Amino acid sequence: MTQRIALIGFGAMGRSLARMLAAHGDAVRCVAVLQRPGTPAGGGWPAGAVRVETVAALLAQQPDLVVECAGHAALQQHGAEVLGGGNDLLVAAVGALADAALEQRLRAAAQAGGAQVLVPAGALGALDILSAARLAGLTQVDYLSHKPARAWKGTPAEQLCALDALTAPTVFYEGTAREAALRFPQNANVAAAVALAGAGFEATRVRLMADPAAEGNRHVLHAEGAFGSFDFSVTGRVLPDNPKTSMLAPASLARGILNRGAAIALA
Structure with a gap:
């Protein structure tokens, strides 16, 4: 059908x-x-x-x-x-x-x-593991969004670091998933998905990074709890007409x- x-x-x-x-x-x-x-x-x-x-x-x-x-x-x-x-x-x-x-x-x-x-897994994936781990007991969830510097243009990142002058990967934001998703609505949907699947918006710690040499959007997830621990990362190519968004x-x-x-x- x-x-x-x-x-x-x-x-x-x-x-x-x-x-x-x-x-x-x-x-x-x-x-x-x-x-x-x-x-x-x-x-x-x-x-x-x-x-x-x-x-x-x-x-x-x-x-x-x-x-x-x-x-x-x-x-x-x-x-x-x-x-x-x-x-x-x-x-x-x-x-x-x-x-x-x-x-x-x-x-x-x-x-x-x-x-x-x-809610889709989006550009990160691994949300099936994370949501299962939540049921077993989570104590820590950390997420890193590592994107090309140009992907952060037109966002509050421009006020937090000089994107055009960067010479090395730079973390310009550290905080909760809630604040990240609300301050960076075009770039932090994955942070919200991680929070919903796992420890929640306040307990999920997020770092946002701009990298002048990066060629794709890299997402890194670390979680710990009664279930054990796991690490997951993916580097996705971006949409040709929107560098803020991964093809995934x-x-x-x-x-x-x-x-x-x-x-x-x-x-």
């Missing part, structure tokens, strides 16, 4: 996701894309997808799943309406859930609508979508 999805947003993330899903034939069909009024459709538009400007019009296409690909503001604006209408919502802007008020609003809407907020981010969304329709799926 073909799975019907609808997208919120069609920027670099949405386009990459659409390309990946198109490679799987009839397994998934994108029936609608929600964009702000006046936004051009852009290239790579999913075949047969209707362009809409309201959540009501999006849901009128009767998707099996709605996928947010448009950032924190879009999740703030549209998330509760999607969930309240009984539609599961797969989110790319996981960092928005660091806003406690938004998290509670989405949780309440999901419960009222009988729906779920689905849309791939993780695609995996989550395809799993929903698979006869045998990794849990």
Whole structure:
């Protein structure tokens, strides 16, 4: 059976996701894309997808799943309406859930609508191990985001270090996952996913690093607890039109979508 999805947003993330899903034939069909009024459709538009400007019009296409690909503001604006209408919502802007008020609003809407907020593993992975370790008992979770200096341009990192003058890898932020996700909404979605899977937003320690020589986005996770300990790292290539985002981010969304329709799926 073909799975019907609808997208919120069609920027670099949405386009990459659409390309990946198109490679799987009839397994998934994108029936609608929600964009702000006046936004051009852009290239790579999913075949047969209707362009809409309201959540009501999006849901009128009767998707099996709605996928947010448009950032924190879009999740703030549209998330509760999607969930309240009984539609599961797969989110790319996981960092928005660091806003406690938004998290509670989405949780309440999901419960009222009988729906779920689905959090992908994103560019890091290893969240299956981390969430299992939480049940066994976690005592420490540390996450490092190591990205090219150019990936931090247009963010508060520009006020914390001279990005263009760096000659060596530089840690410009150390703190909680909550603060990292809220201060760096374009770069720290992984920190939020780690917090949700593991020790929570306050107990998860985060370091953000800018590296003038880095060629990809490197994510490093360390966890300890009653279960033992583990270390995981991945260096991902970035999207050609968005150096802040790893190619694995849309791939993780695609995996989550395809799993929903698979006869045998990794849990």
